[in-house]
Structure formats: structure tokens, C-alpha cells
Amino acid sequence: MREITTGHDVGDRISFRGHGTHTVLYPWPDETVVSAGEGVVFRRGSKPGEPTSYTTLFMEVYPPGAAFIRGEGTTPQECEESAWARYQHALNCSDGRGSHDWEARGYRNGAGFCSRCGTFGSQVFTGEQLGQFCRICGTGTTYHWDTDKTAGTTTLLCEEHYKTHKPTCHSSHNRPLAQLLAELLDEDS
Numbered sequence: 001m002r003e004i005t006t007g008h009d010v011g012d013r014i015s016f017r018g019h020g021t022h023t024v025l026y027p028w029p030d031e032t033v034v035s036a037g038e039g040v041v042f043r044r045g046s047k048p049g050e051p052t053s054y055t056t057l058f059m060e061v062y063p064p065g066a067a068f069i070r071g072e073g074t075t076p077q078e079c080e081e082s083a084w085a086r087y088q089h090a091l092n093c094s095d096g097r098g099s100h101d102w103e104a105r106g107y108r109n110g111a112g113f114c115s116r117c118g119t120f121g122s123q124v125f126t127g128e129q130l131g132q133f134c135r136i137c138g139t140g141t142t143y144h145w146d147t148d149k150t151a152g153t154t155t156l157l158c159e160e161h162y163k164t165h166k167p168t169c170h171s172s173h174n175r176p177l178a179q180l181l182a183e184l185l186d187e188d189s
Contacts, residue, residue: 004035022076093117110142134158
């Protein structure tokens with residue numbers, strides 16, 4: 001396994017930031033990338049009176065066969081057990097051909113979710129499959145899109161044409177951030 005922020009090989013020892021080191025319990029593939037620790041999870045669509053966030057221990061893994069899996073728990077062991085169960089579920093998801101049934105679910109960047117096991121996958125769709133074509137050359141793309149909510153239009157650009165046709169900044173001012181920061185610092189003096 002490799003640590004996500006440094007890329008260093010961690011072998012079978014995962015550092016849970018603030019909670020010591022955990023020796024892995026399961027045979028994760030060597031190419032698995034991992035991040036672990038304690039963090040805040042924000043909930044969408046919380047009902048009135050429900051908390052909008054909670055703090056938990058987590059273990060996030062990026063193993064082959066699944067782009068992102070998160071296990072949560074009260075101990076590092078529970079986190080890994082949760083992540084391992086989700087990974088096994090993803091590996092054993094099958095339609096008889098050994099593949100996932102991907103759905104874009106509104107993502108435009110090529111990512112998707114399996115309708116059967118819920119696994120998240122990156123780069124599972126092409127621009128052509130999503131019906132997204134560069135406005136300049138017509139090539140299928142997941143590289144860049146810009147939505148004008150007022151006009152209700154979306155402009156798509158492939159990587160090559162983004163470099164030369166990227167949209168202008170929608171900022172209400174044309175001052176660079178460094179200039180704004182300098183002005184703010186001058187005001188405080």
C-alpha cells in the first residue's frame with residue numbers, strides 16, 4: 001500500500017493521523033493507495049433538527065477494481081473492516097460477465113457509480129458516451145465545461161482547445177489576487 005499524500009510505500013502499517021499506527025488485517029493489493037485519520041463528514045439534505053455533520057475515524061482506499069472506497073468506524077480496525085467489505089462487494093459485483101453496470105448520475109468528468117454495488121469509478125465514461133463534444137473540434141470530451149446558468153447553456157472544451165479558448169474569469173474585478181492581498185495588507189497597516 002502507498003500513502004496518498006506522500007506516495008511512500010507503507011507496507012502493512014497505516015498511520016491514522018492522531019490515532020497511532022494500524023497494522024492491516026486484509027491482503028490489500030500492493031498498488032492500493034490509502035489515507036486514514038479522523039475527519040468531519042458533512043451531510044447533504046439534513047432534515048431540520050438533524051446534525052449537518054459528524055466526526056469519525058476513516059480509512060479511504062483506492063484499490064484496483066474500484067476508484068474510491070471509504071470505511072468509517074470508532075477504531076482503525078472497524079474502518080478497515082468496513083472498507084474491506086465494500087471492496088469485496090465491488091470485486092464480486094457481477095452481471096455474469098464480471099463487469100459493473102455504470103451510471104453517470106450527472107457527473108460530466110467520466111466518473112460513474114455501479115447501479116448494482118454502488119462502487120464509484122473514475123474514467124468509466126468517455127465524452128462520446130456522455131454526449132459531450134468540444135465546441136471547437138467536435139471531439140468527445142470530459143475535460144472542461146462551463147455552464148452559464150442565466151442562459152441555461154453549457155460550453156464544452158477538449159484539453160487542446162481549453163488552452164487557447166478557456167473562458168474569461170467571471171470575477172467582478174480584474175485585479176490579480178496578489179494585488180488584492182497587497183491592498184488589504186496596506187489597509188491594515
